[in-house]
Amino acid sequence: MASEFELIAALRRRLPATGPTVLLGPGDDAALIQPPPGQGQVLSTDTLVADRHFPADLAPALLAWRSLAVNLSDLAAMGAEPGPLLIALTAPDLTSAWIDGFCDGVLACLAAHAPSATLVGGNLARGPLQVSVTVTGWVPPAQALLRSGAKVGDRIFVSGTLGAGLAGRQALGASGLVPAELTLAAVPAALAPYLTPEPRVALGLALRGKATACIDISDGLAAELGHLAEASGVGMRVDPEAVPRVGTFEAALTGGDDYELLFTLPPGEASAEKLTALAVLGGVAIQEIGVCEAEAGLRGLPALGQAGWDHFSQP
């Protein structure tokens, strides 16, 4: 079996740490970067656990894409430009071929969604299969998209189509496909929202200076609406018929794994022309689904059995 040092050396050859901020990439005790003047730094970490957040036999390229994408989605929700990132990977036994596939997925996801991002460090150890990614990004502090800025009268929007993540997860189980045999180049369309989610980095950047609040929809629309409303101190009225969805209301509202953005715009930013411009810049359809009101609480949603997708308390 290849040693830790050999595998790390292979990773470094395939993933050179370059970029305007990188003073020192992997290979020392830590990376050293030069923060761009005037920018705030956004920091987030997310862990994917085998057989909980992905099938343990998933092809490594798809695991890498998914691990990066769910983390980049948090940067998108803050309106941040992706920067240096670190990957902590544990696996029971790693081969050079597996690491090579993992590199393919890292390179493809970064090229597609975060060409400014650079892998500057990480950790590789034997253990249960699990990936923790730490992402950093840059945004002028005053332009960061928080959860807390929605005002009464602001319109509520979502990007993309909800329920697709859950549908993809279910379709993978029902498809008879072997996860290890899937390739990045040929992910079936129905599975793509789950296996290769598209973090809305471009939309997040386009929303800077416009959106009053923003969050990504990793845990289902109903839960995220609640987070935005609570953080902003407003109520929200939603038209469930307006929510772009595949599958049932329940899937769209609580399915999770969609990684779209939920955001609010003041009426002056919600003209048809401005919304079209946002959709073009963001590379994804956006849809108005409701309005912020003074009275606390969520209104208009159908009764649901479960408020959101709590990864931790799931069986």
Add this chain to the structure above:
Amino acid sequence: MASEFELIAALRRRLPATGPTVLLGPGDDAALIQPPPGQGQVLSTDTLVADRHFPADLAPALLAWRSLAVNLSDLAAMGAEPGPLLIALTAPDLTSAWIDGFCDGVLACLAAHAPSATLVGGNLARGPLQVSVTVTGWVPPAQALLRSGAKVGDRIFVSGTLGAGLAGRQALGASGLVPAELTLAAVPAALAPYLTPEPRVALGLALRGKATACIDISDGLAAELGHLAEASGVGMRVDPEAVPRVGTFEAALTGGDDYELLFTLPPGEASAEKLTALAVLGGVAIQEIGVCEAEAGLRGLPALGQAGWDHFSQP
């Protein structure tokens, strides 16, 4: 069982994210910080896997200390002042009491070694017991301690006593103590180097502008000497009798888990007075063990069965 949201809320109450750089702590999609002007940022991540890097039933306060300490050690080796950090924790089933103990360890280790550090984010998920910490720190880029700056004629130094980490690990196994019943307030002295290692943050800061190269000794002195020599393009002659150690040469040279600093100083920085000042500022004894030479390779070390402590290829 407490939900993920309840446990995270408990963590936030006990670990408020404050500090001059913190614009926004946990609770949004990501944290937002303001990098201090003129500082470079050091970034590193390290994962501890249950029953590989610590006993699975280790008291959570000790697990937290050890997880932070091994990461702070990487900042120390760069000469960085600790800043924002993130903790990604997975565990099969978590209780409020366990989380409370974990918080105790986080708070104690940060108070002792990194009062400037702040927990700004993290991840909590059900899975195999494992902790990935991502640390960031600050250092003026020109003062960062790299592995690559040692020059011919520079003297070679280590802090503390080597072999103590391995001795502690072995003593824990032989002691009959139940790891779950250990407490931070009463760690037996022989186990402390393994369970509550002391990252040499103060020494790293004291070495800024003085050391020509520096590395932490997580993988054993022999391996780290090789890293420094190779990165700097020098050879090294070491007097093994000078290495402060407990146990055998083999333990001191390849045992790993010591988290002391190995560094080089030019002759002008190696006077008795200057070394005394360094030891006082660093809060730890330092010992000269050799000299950098022009001819590549390590000389003076006894023959060893194994070059370093490769966490990954260990059984």
